[in-house]
Amino acid sequence: MLKYWWKILAVILVLYTIINGFLIEVPALPILHESIRNLFFHVTMWFAMIFLCGTSWIYSMMYLSSSKIEHDIIASEAANVGVMLGAIGILTGMIWANFTWGAPWVxxxxxxxxxxxxxxxxxxxxxRNSMDEEQKRAKVSSVYNIFAFIMLVVFLYVLPRMTDSLHPGNGGNGTFSDLDIDNTMRTVFYPAIIGWTLIGVWFLTLRIRIKKLSYQRESELINSEN
Amino acid sequence: MKSIKYITALLFIFSVSSISAQSGEIEMADVMRESGKIYVVVAVLSIVFVGLVIYAAMIDRRLSKLEKEVNEK
Known part of the structure; x- marks a missing residue:
């Protein structure tokens, strides 16, 4: 069994998203027009972001119970990739909003x-960067990170649903699934979520491996000095 | 006089087309897909994505080599 099969799967799924995302029939809606296809690219960024920030959250909790520095490395790198995806999500959302809601930021x-x-x-x-002592940094930032993810869920999923939001599925607004009667958009949307998330996980593993290498080198340097 | 005729004709065409646009027909990029040009965009995006993936895979391999070297030491 290939060890990197999931990377190939990720590439295939995203390629499928790019090709079918543009070619399938989508519901014809006023205002949105063809920009409804952004569902496969903008919305999926947020799904991948949630997955990575959730991973970060779990590893922060694991660090607090295990005190293994490896868990803290994974937590911080997962948050890093998550923020990167979130930044892409905000920027793509601003472009989309500019043409559908009339302004980049409403x-x-x-x-x-x-x-x-x-x-x-x-x-x-x-x-994290304000603390030099390794164990202290890991412990304090893990505690902070646990609250950070809870705030993320509150700000992105709870509060918008309690008030009026222009986003579909919030504040009495219909979701895309109500419009997508024959489920054609789902055939691209779900693979797109998995594909983009796996791409994010790939980047995460790259970052973790780099971090571990530099960590190894640092501890070697400290040992040689002593 | 001739130019006025043309202008009124043009105005008439515009008004008719705008009426048809208002009467429930939602404008989609059907023409773009019919003419086949959307495939060009799909091809370009696919190449961009595949290019980035190959780049990431190369970084991945180089990292694996480095990890091997460090762990053999």
């Missing part, structure tokens, strides 16, 4: 929630 609870979430995660990295 006072939508989900948009503001996304912005706050990004700031919370940026503060996580600032917090």
């Amino acid at each position: 006072n939508d609870p989900k948009l503001n929630g996304a912005a706050i979430t990004m700031l919370i995660y940026l503060a996580y990295f600032v917090l």
